[in-house]
Amino acid sequence: MEEPNQTYYPTLKQSFGLIGLLLLFSLAGAIPMIIIKGMHLNNDVYEQVAQLAMYVISFALVIELAWKKIRKQGLWDPTPKRQMVGMEIIAVLLTMTIATIIIVDPIIELIPMPEYFKRLFEELMKPDLTSFLTLVVAAPILEELLFRGVILEGLLKNYSPQKAVIWSALIFGIAHFNPWQAIGATATGVLIGWAYVRTNSLIPGLIIHFFNNLLAFCLMVFIGSDMEDMTLPNLIGNNLLYVGIFALAVAALFVGHRLIERWSEKEA
DSSP states (O other): OOOOSSOOSSOHHHHHHHHHHHHHHHHHHHHHHHHHHHTTOOOHHHHHHHHHHHHHHHHHHHHHHHHHHHHHHTSSOOOOOOOOOOHHHHHHHHHHHHHHHHHHHHHHHTSOOOHHHHHHHHHHOOSSHHHHIIIIIIHHHHHHHHIIIIIIHHHHHHSOHHHHHHHHHHHHHHTTOSHHHHHHHHHHHHHHHHHHHHHOOSHHHHHHHHHHHHHHHHHHHHTOSOGGGGSHHHHHOOHHHHHHHHHHHHHHHHHHHHHHHHHHHHHO
């Protein structure tokens, strides 16, 4: 995609640059983990707290750098948009979130996960307090501030809403750095991005993100961290019922889209 003549920060290339910075800071943040292991402090608490701190600091640095760049350019205000939205809109969006998860699940299943990656997920995402704080609290706030509050907002000022939402969702997926999370994150990113455009607020995205990650955490707590056990067909246990649920999910997305579009037109 060509960069527009009048550019607002961040453009598409600059958005990918922010993800590169995020990766760089994350890699640099791995140094304390190495030090902890070198000091023979192989304690789960130390490692989990270090992982949480590394995650928060990496995102905070990238967001702060982006905000400084935006303010220096002086073309738009990066203050997060926090307009409240009606509960009926939130209810529809959460229903669409569940529908998106159901529809995307069979696509993710097509990509077999290597055993070493399964073990890595099990080590990183444990059903404990630190994982809850990372996945359910920190991730929705920090990721929405960066991917919607900075990246999507900047892309919306440079490109059409459709291109901005799609590209921001793809960047959101890529930033998860693995295909199993990237597919679901991209799909959810499209939903959150569309909700951001329609409501002009970060609040719906925060709620969707929180709800989505809370569901994932609850699955870890009550079912376990084995990814194969988390597939919907295995959870439902009946193929005919699964097909029916899948069809309802498609219908829910269609109806939800129509409802939100209608409500946003009334608000305009």
